[in-house]
Amino acid sequence: MDGGVVAISGGIGGAKLALGLYRVLPKETLTVIVNCGDDFDHLGLRICPDIDTTLYTLGGLANTELGWGRRDETWSFMETLGALGGETWFRLGDRDLALHAERTRRLAAGESLSALIADIAGRFRIRAAIVPMSDEPVRTRVQTSEGELAFQDYFVRRRCAPQVSAIRFEGAARARPSAPAAAALAAHPAALILCPSNPYLSVDPILSVPGLRDLIRGCGAPVIAVSPLVGGDAVKGPTGKIMRELGVPLTAAAIARHYQGLLDGFVVDERDPDPGDLGCPVHVTNTLMKSLEDREELAREVLQFATRIGTGR
């Protein structure tokens, strides 16, 4: 594939495909634009869960037993914090904590999140670009049956239990695409992949940054979304629950409609019913990424699909 590939991704689900892309592409040609709507300040630290998941995943540092956080992790901090009566609902490993502390210090010293993450990625020997959607704060807030909740309050503390009625992205109006995100989209990429992340909680915050949607539409590359649904439900996480609560049918077609005006191609899992005419080419395949091979295979198929669409235009 000539030219770069830009992936748009949230946390764990999206990072699986990002890792597949990273492994099958020349590494330097991949840019992953990551959701920052989940970022929050906790215990005085700036925490960026999706960015860090992407860093750990592409850096080979992910905790594959837990499915989140860092490998070779220890938990002395959390254990002691609990004994002190502190807030332990958000689990912070000792190693993970170091990244948050270092980020907090450098952001306070005036460094941009983009520059900081680029430096950390380099230290993790990651050769792809991992870039925040914006250097300005955008915070996902969830309107629920228990009132409006900050994202992590909803997602971690309340474990997605409250019923969702709406989602908004605080600060989005004043945010701009981060410089490396804008640069990657302006550099005539060969493909743009919307990873199988939660469309409402992970991809929408990215698309809420003024100018980013236009940069995607104008980037010249075929825009391919991978449906996060497998067999009519989300593999993991609250996507299915949220779609039901928002009154959206739990179908790949509804996901495609959600991305209306943006898509040149759509990848649907083979376990899903035929989505019918979505107004763009559809590729049906296995999207369930259990093994590393699954991730690579899906990445290859998505890239080939993008190439076919790009050539056909």
Next chain:
Amino acid sequence: MDGGVVAISGGIGGAKLALGLYRVLPKETLTVIVNCGDDFDHLGLRICPDIDTTLYTLGGLANTELGWGRRDETWSFMETLGALGGETWFRLGDRDLALHAERTRRLAAGESLSALIADIAGRFRIRAAIVPMSDEPVRTRVQTSEGELAFQDYFVRRRCAPQVSAIRFEGAARARPSAPAAAALAAHPAALILCPSNPYLSVDPILSVPGLRDLIRGCGAPVIAVSPLVGGDAVKGPTGKIMRELGVPLTAAAIARHYQGLLDGFVVDERDPDPGDLGCPVHVTNTLMKSLEDREELAREVLQFATRIGTGR
């Protein structure tokens, strides 16, 4: 001994005698007023080294191998922070870090340092009162051959290498004695012990808090200082080096003169030369506290000395 005992203490050296007092007295009758001039903000966290040393020491949580910090400590945070290019000159164990994080959160929420430390001491099942000298920030600053340095810059980062010409206590003018410190001194204690801490760096910050010196003088108890010198030099730490640099003779007599107007009795190590007439009774004994028994024995002797002086008045 009838009535409470108030100890005035810095970190490691002073906490040894505080532990001795804690073990030989009815535990609830001891109040330790601790230096906060070493407190600082680092990696966004409020760190109170002398308070924490006292908490860990009296709580049976001190790291006896290292001689500082917490026992059963792990170092994943520091190790990872180093790999990220972060600041590792101040060593923070994973468990120790939890105390700093919890303190930072609660201070930011408006709790006083006194109230917070009382709560933590309770969680550590410490039955003595460990109280900060003040709830307002007082910061020790050291004038050196390399310019003025914040205390931890001088003490830890530069390992006391620069030559000291003066020491000041920033914020002291606006500080007040903490409520529990003032209350303990107003409650007619039976003895007041100046622990063998560094007079310049550990005890002077406490005495710099306006009103505290008068509360000590007016508390009615015999005031006994234990010299930090053993055999004509400090057991550990920069006391000797600083006295030389400030042009003060390295003698117990000079320490006693430093506390002039405050002392009713002075305890000198048996390895030291005869201090001569200090204008107050002198007790000569072993002040080198290697074992737990040494700590208890010195505590007993100091309390007996105080009783003799109190009875004689």
